[in-house]
Every structure is written in structure tokens, then in C-alpha cells.
Amino acid sequence: MIKIKNNINNILEKIDFSNKTKILIAIIAFGMMMIGFLMLISIFALKFDYETLYKKRTIPQVGLEDIKDIYTVNIYDTLYDIKEKNIKQQNAIEVLELARSIIKAQWQNYNNATNTKIGGFTEFASNWLNFFLLSQKLPTKNYYQKGIKHKIELKIKNIDTQLEKLIVYLTNNKQKEIEKKISDIFLEISSINIYLSSLITSHLKDAIAEKNRNDKIFNTSIYMLFLLIGLVFFLSIIISTIIINHFKELHNSLEDKVKLKTKELIELNVSLEKKIKKEVENSRKKDQILFAQARLASLGEMLQNIAHQWRQPLGALVMIIQSFESKFLAGKLTYDFVETRVEDARKLAKNMSETLDDFRTFFDPNKTKRRFKIKDVIEKSIDLSKYQLEKAGILVDYSLSNDFEIYGFENELTHVLLNLINNSKDALSTKDIKNKIIKIIVKDTKDQMLINVVDNAGGIKDDIMPKVFDPYFTTKHKSVGTGIGLYMSKQIIEKHMNGKISCKNIKHKMTNEKELYDCAMFVIEIPKQRG
Amino acid sequence: MNKRDFDLLNEFNILYIEDEEDLLKHTTSVLEDFAKNIYSVQTTKEALEIIQRHRIDVIISDILLKNENGIEFLKYLKDELDIKIPAILTTAHTDTEHLLEAIKIRVEDYIIKPINIKELLNSLHDVLMPKIQQKEIERSYNIIKTISAVTDGKQVDLIRFIIKNLDSQNILNYSYSEIMERVDISKPTVIKLFKSLSDQGILTKIQNGKYYFDETKLPMPE
Numbered sequence: 001m002i003k004i005k006n007n008i009n010n011i012l013e014k015i016d017f018s019n020k021t022k023i024l025i026a027i028i029a030f031g032m033m034m035i036g037f038l039m040l041i042s043i044f045a046l047k048f049d050y051e052t053l054y055k056k057r058t059i060p061q062v063g064l065e066d067i068k069d070i071y072t073v074n075i076y077d078t079l080y081d082i083k084e085k086n087i088k089q090q091n092a093i094e095v096l097e098l099a100r101s102i103i104k105a106q107w108q109n110y111n112n113a114t115n116t117k118i119g120g121f122t123e124f125a126s127n128w129l130n131f132f133l134l135s136q137k138l139p140t141k142n143y144y145q146k147g148i149k150h151k152i153e154l155k156i157k158n159i160d161t162q163l164e165k166l167i168v169y170l171t172n173n174k175q176k177e178i179e180k181k182i183s184d185i186f187l188e189i190s191s192i193n194i195y196l197s198s199l200i201t202s203h204l205k206d207a208i209a210e211k212n213r214n215d216k217i218f219n220t221s222i223y224m225l226f227l228l229i230g231l232v233f234f235l236s237i238i239i240s241t242i243i244i245n246h247f248k249e250l251h252n253s254l255e256d257k258v259k260l261k262t263k264e265l266i267e268l269n270v271s272l273e274k275k276i277k278k279e280v281e282n283s284r285k286k287d288q289i290l291f292a293q294a295r296l297a298s299l300g301e302m303l304q305n306i307a308h309q310w311r312q313p314l315g316a317l318v319m320i321i322q323s324f325e326s327k328f329l330a331g332k333l334t335y336d337f338v339e340t341r342v343e344d345a346r347k348l349a350k351n352m353s354e355t356l357d358d359f360r361t362f363f364d365p366n367k368t369k370r371r372f373k374i375k376d377v378i379e380k381s382i383d384l385s386k387y388q389l390e391k392a393g394i395l396v397d398y399s400l401s402n403d404f405e406i407y408g409f410e411n412e413l414t415h416v417l418l419n420l421i422n423n424s425k426d427a428l429s430t431k432d433i434k435n436k437i438i439k440i441i442v443k444d445t446k447d448q449m450l451i452n453v454v455d456n457a458g459g460i461k462d463d464i465m466p467k468v469f470d471p472y473f474t475t476k477h478k479s480v481g482t483g484i485g486l487y488m489s490k491q492i493i494e495k496h497m498n499g500k501i502s503c504k505n506i507k508h509k510m511t512n513e514k515e516l517y518d519c520a521m522f523v524i525e526i527p528k529q530r531g
Numbered sequence: 532m533n534k535r536d537f538d539l540l541n542e543f544n545i546l547y548i549e550d551e552e553d554l555l556k557h558t559t560s561v562l563e564d565f566a567k568n569i570y571s572v573q574t575t576k577e578a579l580e581i582i583q584r585h586r587i588d589v590i591i592s593d594i595l596l597k598n599e600n601g602i603e604f605l606k607y608l609k610d611e612l613d614i615k616i617p618a619i620l621t622t623a624h625t626d627t628e629h630l631l632e633a634i635k636i637r638v639e640d641y642i643i644k645p646i647n648i649k650e651l652l653n654s655l656h657d658v659l660m661p662k663i664q665q666k667e668i669e670r671s672y673n674i675i676k677t678i679s680a681v682t683d684g685k686q687v688d689l690i691r692f693i694i695k696n697l698d699s700q701n702i703l704n705y706s707y708s709e710i711m712e713r714v715d716i717s718k719p720t721v722i723k724l725f726k727s728l729s730d731q732g733i734l735t736k737i738q739n740g741k742y743y744f745d746e747t748k749l750p751m752p753e
Binding site: 308311312313314315316317318319320322323325326327330332341344348390391393 | 554557558560564565644645647649
């Protein structure tokens with residue numbers, strides 16, 4: 001049972017929603033049609049039965065009653081009057097003749113009525129309904145009725161002949177024969193009356209049977225109608241329920257789907273969040289590595305500077321040391337000589353030590369924020385790159401509208417400036433121009449200070465311009481450029497100093513002469529600190 | 532290295548070009564003990580003035596000067612002014628680019644900073660050696676000429692012939708008669724000279740017509 005149910009459910013589940021609706025509509029429409037059709041048929045069948053009752057049962061019965069009355073009243077009474085001589089012979093003959101013709105006509109009527117075919121749609125409907133309801137069709141005439149009818153016919157003929165003879169006797173006035181005939185006819189009349197009563201009763205029985213059948217048909221029709229209505233109602237309810245269930249299921253499944261998708265979205269969100277965190281962490285690490293790389297790169301450059309700055313005093317020191325030997329050998333090693341040379345050597349060593357200090361503070365790994373003067377930073381940057389600039393024959397000039405104090409990482413700003421100076425230097429050293437100049441100009445507005453680094457190396461090409469701050473972008477040869485200098489500078493200015501760095505090409509009068517140069521200018525904007 | 536070797540330097544004038552003041556001062560103070568004159572300058576402009584005013588035997592120059600280049604300056608001297616003075620370059624750079632340039636203009640020597648004074652003196656010595664030798668030869672020649680002026684000229688001619696005709700093993704392959712044919716000299720003079728040289732072990736007879744000349748037996752000059 002459960003299996004079947006499951007199967008049905010499976011089949012139902014397989015039918016899609018629109019087909020279910022179609023099935024529902026079809027069932028309702030078909031049910032309505034069936035009900036309508038059955039009602040129509042029933043009405044016509046009832047009309048058939050009604051007509052049958054009237055035409056085949058009531059009319060013949062009236063006819064038979066008439067015949068019976070004529071026999072009893074007209075003929076019998078007239079005969080009785082003749083016998084008693086209460087009537088004239090002539091009148092009696094007229095009455096009898098009339099009675100004879102009426103009986104003949106009435107019998108004819110009776111026969112016609114019993115043989116009438118009702119036909120038409122009503123009969124068809126009745127037959128169809130009979131077939132549909134499987135009810136037995138009554139035989140149109142039974143043999144008993146037929147026999148009685150036959151006998152009545154014979155009796156009618158017999159009485160008719162007797163009456164004819166009586167009329168002849170009456171006309172001939174044969175009293176004796178008349179009386180004898182009358183008594184014969186009396187007998188015949190009472191006999192026929194009995195037969196007629198039987199036929200009437202038989203017809204009544206038929207009517208009753210038909211009525212019963214009619215009732216049965218009516219009951220069955222009503223029953224069938226109720227059954228059909230019930231069936232349609234039931235099927236509609238079932239299919240509606242199925243459709244509603246389908247809706248519910250659809251609703252539930254949609255709800256589940258929404259829940260599932262929501263869950264997936266939440267999970268995706270969470271994983272994305274994790275990914276973003278990871279990526280942010282990665283990019284932070286990458287930046288740190290970049291910074292370290294850039295630091296190492298400038299460390300190398302610094303080392304070159306330091307090396308050169310050390311080389312000169314070192315050479316002098318070595319020479320002083322050797323001069324002691326040579327003077328001694330020459331016999332010219334006086335105290336004076338020793339004193340002056342020791343003093344010189346001390347100065348040189350001090351100079352070297354200062355250079356080292358510059359170097360050490362620049363690469364001080366202990367980063368602490370503190371107040372520092374922008375002028376010091378610029379001077380230090382120029383000083384640190386002095387050797388490279390001299391070598392490339394580049395003039396550096398700087399001007400300040402005011403000396404500002406900045407609170408932050410001094411070394412980082414130095415680093416940025418060194419980067420910019422270094423880039424300018426690289427650009428200038430590839431150019432064949434007479435005056436190679438880098439200008440550092442510090443200006444201020446109400447809210448911020450501007451450090452402009454300008455060089456007259458011809459400016460930055462338009463196609464490169466948007467990319468200069470990108471990491472790993474470099475125009476230099478691979479062995480020289482790491483492509484992180486400006487990226488790192490941007491990071492430092494934007495993230496550590498809340499400032500901005502940008503670049504543009506300008507025309508600028510670099511020297512006191514009138515000539516205008518194509519220049520690249522990097523602008524560092526640092527907000528002024530209050531208090 | 533013996534200091535006495537560098538006494539030879541004290542007849543020469545040195546031009547020293549170095550842009551760095553300290554080094555210039557100290558190196559000059561060392562070199563002035565050896566050279567006759569040392570002219571220390573910081574720029575090529577000053578150097579050129581010195582060259583035009585004084586006789587300079589050797590130039591010591593730094594390669595990288597302030598806004599200048601020592602190699603360029605030497606090239607300018609040689610090519611434009613046609614002044615050929617031996618030169619020694621000093622530099623802190625070991626890169627081959629400079630070295631190649633230096634070779635190209637035939638610089639006599641190349642010294643890496645920091646300067647080792649002995650290396651510099653050696654270098655100066657080597658660079659100046661041809662000049663020293665030239666002077667020595669001139670002097671010897673003058674001595675011989677002076678001797679031949681005061682003694683018998685024929686003997687000097689014979690000694691000259693002997694030394695001139697020594698083969699690679701210091702062997703003289705000439706008989707008396709051959710010598711007499713080549714040098715216009717009498718036999719007794721030849722015999723007398725040969726005997727005198729043979730007595731001092733300078734000229735040893737190996738066989739007839741073959742004599743070995745022993746340099747080491749020559750008396751040291753005063």
C-alpha cells in the first residue's frame with residue numbers, strides 16, 4: 001500500500017506544475033459536462049416516462065372505461081327498457097346503433113393509443129438512460145394483456161352481431177326472439193365488463209410498474225449525480241491538495257535553496273574575508289620585503305659614498321704614517337714634524353668618524369618618531385649623495401621659505417629625498433647637457449609644506465608618467481634599477497607621514513639665465529602639525 | 532730598498548697634481564726629501580703654468596680631479612702641446628676603463644691609492660732610469676775622452692776595439708796580426724797592453740787568437 005502511494009507520489013512529483021493544473025481543469029470540465037449531460041438525459045427520460053404514462057396508460061384506460069360505461073349504461077339500460085317496454089322501438093334502435101358506433105370508435109381509439117410510438121429524443125434519452133443505469137426495460141405488452149384484449153375483441157364482435165340481430169328482431173317486432181336475445185346480450189355484457197375491468201386493472205398494474213421503474217430511475221439518477229458530483233468534488237479536492245502541496249514543496253524547496261545559498265554566501269563571505277586578511281597580510285609582508293630591498297639597494301649606494309668619503313682621508317693617513325719612516329730615514333724627523341702630523345691625522349680620523357656617524361644614523365634600525373628640522377634632512381640627503389653627484393657633474397641647490405619641524409621618522413624622509421635625488425641624478429647622467437642641476441625648493445601653504453625636487457633632465461615621458469609609482473617599474477637597466485624606489489617613497493609619504501607625492505613635467509628657469517628647461521618635478525606634500 | 536738608490540732622484544723636478552689638499556700636503560712633504568724640486572698643484576691649470584715655466588722630469592697625477600681628469604690632461608700635453616714628459620697616474624679606481632685609457636696614452640706607470648711611498652719611489656726610479664742612464668753614459672763617455680786626451684791615444688783605441696769585438700761569451704776571437712790590421716798599432720804596444728791586462732786577470736788567453744774578457748776583474752771607479 002505504502003509502495004503504491006510512494007509510486008503515485010513519485011509519478012505526481014514527476015508531473016510538473018502546469019500539467020497538474022491542466023489535469024485539474026480537465027477533470028473539473030469533464031465532471032461538469034458529465035453532470036450536465038446526465039441531468040439533461042434524466043430530464044428527457046422523465047419526460048418520456050410521463051408521456052408514456054399519459055398516452056399509453058391514461059388514455060386507453062379512459063377509453064376502456066367509456067366502453068364499459070356504454071355497455072353498462074347505454075346498451076344494458078336500453079335493453080332493459082325494451083324489455084320493460086319503456087322505450088319505443090324506434091328510439092331503442094337508434095340508441096343501440098349509436099352505442100355500437102361509439103364502442104367501435106372507442107376500441108379503435110384504445111388500439112391506437114396502446115400502439116402509439118413516442119419516439120424522438122425523449123425515447124432515445126430514456127433508452128440511453130436505461131442502458132446507462134442498466135435497468136430492465138419493461139415488455140411493451142404482456143401476453144396476459146394480449147389474451148384479454150383478444151377476448152374482448154371477440155366479445156365486442158359477438159355483442160355487435162347479437163345487437164345487430166336484436167335490431168333486426170326489433171324492427172320485425174318478434175317479441176319472443178327479442179327477449180331471448182336481450183338475456184343473451186345481458187350475459188355477454190356482464191362477461192365483457194369483467195374482461196374490461198381486468199384489462200383496466202392490468203393497465204393500472206403497468207402504470208404502477210412504470211411508476212416504480214420511474215422512481216428507480218430517478219433514484220439511480222440522483223444517486224449517480226451525487227456520486228458524480230462527489231467524484232468531481234473529490235478529484236478536484238485531491239488535485240487541488242496536490243497542487244497546494246506542490247506549492248508548499250516548491251515554497252519549501254525554494255526556502256531551502258535560499259537558505260543553502262545564503263549559507264554558501266556567508267561561507268564565501270567568511271572565506272573571502274580570510275583571503276582578504278591573508279592578502280593584506282601578504283601585501284604588508286611584500287611591502288616590508290620591498291622596503292628591505294630598497295634599503296639594501298640604497299645601502300649599496302651609500303656604501304659607495306662612504307667608501308669614497310673614507311678613501312681620501314685614509315690615503316692621507318697612510319701617507320702621514322709613511323712620512324714618519326721617510327723623514328726618519330732622511331734624518332728629518334723632528335718633534336715639530338711629528339706634532340703637526342699627529343694633529344693632521346687626528347683631524348682626518350675625526351672626519352672619518354663623522355662620516356660613519358652619518359651613515360649609521362641613516363641606517364639606524366631603531367625607528368623612533370621624533371621632531372626634526374627639514375633643513376637638516378635636505379642637507380644630509382645632499383651630503384650623502386654628494387660623491388655621486390660630483391662624479392656626474394651635477395649641481396645641487398636648495399632653498400627654504402622657512403625651516404620647518406616635522407614629527408616623524410627622519411630617516412624615512414631622508415630616504416625619500418635620496419631616492420628622488422638619485423633618480424634625478426640617473427636621469428641627468430644619461431643626458432648631454434651643459435648645466436646639470438637638481439633644485440630642492442621648500443615652500444609652505446596654510447595647511448601643508450611642499451618639498452619640490454626639480455631636475456632639468458627633460459622631464460618624464462607621457463607613457464611612463466602614470467606608472468612611475470608602481471612597484472617593480474623601472475626605466476633603468478636591470479642591474480641598476482629595482483623599480484621600488486618611488487613605490488617605497490610613495491608608501492612612506494602616504495602611510496607614515498599622511499602626505500602625498502606626485503610628479504609632473506614643468507618648464508623652469510633653473511639658473512639665473514633666461515633659458516627655460518624641460519624639467520621633471522616631484523612634489524611632496526606634508527600636512528603641517530599643529531601645536 | 533736602499534735609500535741610497537733614491538739619491539739618484541734628487542736631480543729631478545717632479546710635478547705633483549692632486550686635488551685633495553691633505554694628501555697633496557703630506558705626499559709633497561715626503562717627496563721633497565728625495566727630489567730636487569717638487570711642484571704641488573691642485574688643478575691642471577696650475578700644472579700647465581708650472582710646465583711652461585720649469586723643466587719637469589716627471590709628472591705624478593691623480594686621475595679624478597675636481598671637475599677634471601688627469602688622463603685628459605696628459606693626453607692634452609702629448610697630443611696638443613707635443614710635450615713629452617713621463618707620467619705616473621694615481622687613482623683610487625681599479626676599474627679597467629681608466630687602465631685602458633692610461634695604456635692608450637702610454638703612461639709610464641699606474642699607482643693605486645692609498646699611495647705606498649716606496650712603490651711611488653720605485654716607480655719614479657723606474658720611470659727616470661733612462662734619464663739617469665743617459666746621464667751616466669754621457670759621463671762615462673766624457674771620462675774616456677778625457678783619459679784619451681791625457682794618455683796614449685793608441686791604447687785607448689785598442690781597448691775600444693777589444694770591448695767592441697767581444698762576442699756574447701766575452702770572448703775575443705782575434706790574433707795579434709788581425710788586431711794590428713784593424714787597429715793602426717804596433718805589435719809591441721799590443722803585447723804590452725795584453726800583458727798588462729792579463730796580469731790583472733782582466734784578459735785571459737784561452738788558446739791562440741782566443742781571449743776571455745773578465746768584467747769582474749775591472750777596478751771599481753773612484
